[in-house]
Amino acid sequence: xxxxxxxxxxxxxxxPDLLQWAGSGRKTGTLSLKSGPLHKMLSEGIITEQxxxxxxxxxxxxxxxxxxxxxxxxxxxxGKVGExxxxxxxxxxxxxxxxxxxxxxxxxxxxxxxxxxxISIKVEDVLMEGLRRYDTSKKIxxxxxxxxxxxxxxxxxxxxxxxxxxxxxxxxxxxxGRRTLADIILEAHASEYNVCQVLYVLVQKGYLEVGKGxxxxxxxxxxxxxQALMEAAKELIKSGDxxxxxxxxxxxxxxxxxxxxxxxxxxxxxxxxxDKAYRHYLPPKKIPVLKKPLESxxxxxxxxxxxxxxxxxxGSWDLRSIISISPLREVDALRAFKKLRERGIIDxxxxxxxxx
Numbered sequence: 001x002x003x004x005x006x007x008x009x010x011x012x013x014x015x016p017d018l019l020q021w022a023g024s025g026r027k028t029g030t031l032s033l034k035s036g037p038l039h040k041m042l043s044e045g046i047i048t049e050q051x052x053x054x055x056x057x058x059x060x061x062x063x064x065x066x067x068x069x070x071x072x073x074x075x076x077x078x079g080k081v082g083e084x085x086x087x088x089x090x091x092x093x094x095x096x097x098x099x100x101x102x103x104x105x106x107x108x109x110x111x112x113x114x115x116x117x118x119i120s121i122k123v124e125d126v127l128m129e130g131l132r133r134y135d136t137s138k139k140i141x142x143x144x145x146x147x148x149x150x151x152x153x154x155x156x157x158x159x160x161x162x163x164x165x166x167x168x169x170x171x172x173x174x175x176x177g178r179r180t181l182a183d184i185i186l187e188a189h190a191s192e193y194n195v196c197q198v199l200y201v202l203v204q205k206g207y208l209e210v211g212k213g214x215x216x217x218x219x220x221x222x223x224x225x226x227q228a229l230m231e232a233a234k235e236l237i238k239s240g241d242x243x244x245x246x247x248x249x250x251x252x253x254x255x256x257x258x259x260x261x262x263x264x265x266x267x268x269x270x271x272x273x274x275d276k277a278y279r280h281y282l283p284p285k286k287i288p289v290l291k292k293p294l295e296s297x298x299x300x301x302x303x304x305x306x307x308x309x310x311x312x313x314x315g316s317w318d319l320r321s322i323i324s325i326s327p328l329r330e331v332d333a334l335r336a337f338k339k340l341r342e343r344g345i346i347d348x349x350x351x352x353x354x355x356x
Contacts, residue, residue: 041070041076041084042189042325043167043170043188043189043190043194044166044167045166045170046075046076046080046084047070047075047076049312049325051070051073051075052324052325053317053321053324053325054073055069055070055073055075056321056324056325057321067081067085091191091193091194093126093130094126094129094130094133094193095191095193096130097130097131097133097134133193136197136200137193137196139200140196140197140200143200143203143204143210144181144196144199144200144203144210146181147180147181147182147185147192147304148180148181148182149180149181149210149211150177150178150179150180150181150210150211151175151177151179151181151184151199151203151208151209151210151211152175152176152177152208152209152211153172153175153176153177153207153208154206154207154208154209156206156207157207158172158207162202162207167190167194167198168198168201168202170188171184171188171195171198171199171202172198172202172207172208174187174188175199175208177211180304181195181196181199182304183304183307183308184199185304185327186304186305186308186326186327186328187308189327226252226259226262229248229249229251229252230249230252230261230262230265232248233245233246233248233249233252233265233269234265236248237265237268237269237272240272240276242269242270242272242273242276243273243335243338245265245269245272246266246269246270246273246331246335249262249265249266249269253266270331273331273334273335274330274331274334277334277338278334281338281341282319282334282337282338282341282348283319283348284318284319284320284323285318285319285320285351286318286319286348286349286350286351287315287316287317287318287319287348287349287350287351288313288317288318288319288322288337288340288346288347288348289313289315289346289347289348289349290310290313290345290346291344291345291346291347292344292345294310297310297345300343300345303336303339305328305332305333305336306336306339306340306345308326308328309322309326309328309333309336309337309340310340310345310346312325312326313346318351319337319348323337
């Protein structure tokens with residue numbers, strides 16, 4: 001039972017100040033921040049998407065932890081699973097330094113329930129690395145101002161010290177003069193920071209250059225206040241149009257940033273949409289198939305999310321399997337699949353019908 005705690009906003013108490021407070025006072029407890037690991041194995045080439053998909057299928061049947069399934073199948077060692085989980089936990093902590101808005105709560109002497117991955121990091125080390133990443137991210141955004149930029153290779157070949165490293169080599173290989181930064185992040189199955197850091201270094205050293213491709217942000221209607229948009233979203237949720245509510249709430253968040261009421265409303269709309277999608281128009285066990293040749297889709301105006309999902313449609317994986325191996329959030333993957341079906345790019349068929 002917690003005896004006391006601390007709550008607030010990162011606007012008034014930054015994450016470095018919060019960590020210093022907890023570290024200097026030798027506090028024990030749970031720190032939670034609200035704002036809207038196995039993909040790391042994919043990004044490092046340790047397992048394939050097919051192996052991850054098979055592991056997810058087995059987990060659904062046995063309820064065994066995914067890491068244990070991978071170890072039992074001989075795909076990774078137990079030590080490697082622990083290492084990946086530790087690295088993923090650290091990445092999550094460091095990513096918090098890039099948050100500018102969030103509500104936080106520190107529950108002193110209260111630990112989260114269940115099996116947890118325990119890691120030991122000095123607060124001072126976290127602060128140093130987190131602040132370093134914050135400074136680096138500002139430099140990265142000067143070179144790569146948004147996720148719509150397109151990069152292309154220069155004539156300068158990669159030196160052996162970079163070409164011999166799996167992750168940098170993979171990121172370099174993903175650059176083809178057509179993919180946007182958002183596309184590359186999705187394909188890499190890695191954190192945005194890690195991908196952008198590699199690309200930034202490759203640009204700075206002359207192995208890549210930034211093209212002129214860009215994705216323009218949707219225009220905002222200045223007359224729509226965030227509160228008015230939230231009220232409209234509530235009415236849409238009541239009427240059953242959760243996707244319409246999400247569109248409005250995304251617009252509201254761009255206008256006003258994040259706030260607890262909006263975050264709660266977005267969560268409700270997302271839950272309603274996921275439930276409705278699976279029940280009515282995107283049955284999870286059906287198999288997506290392309291209605292158009294893959295090469296003809298190059299001329300289609302596909303979003304990075306749609307392009308990623310289309311590239312995984314192979315006529316044998318069902319909808320849930322593709323979503324499970326995707327780095328996209330479930331709701332984002334479902335919305336992209338819904339658009340692909342509405343545009344006549346994919347269809348959904350029964351498994352037995354496809355195999356017949």
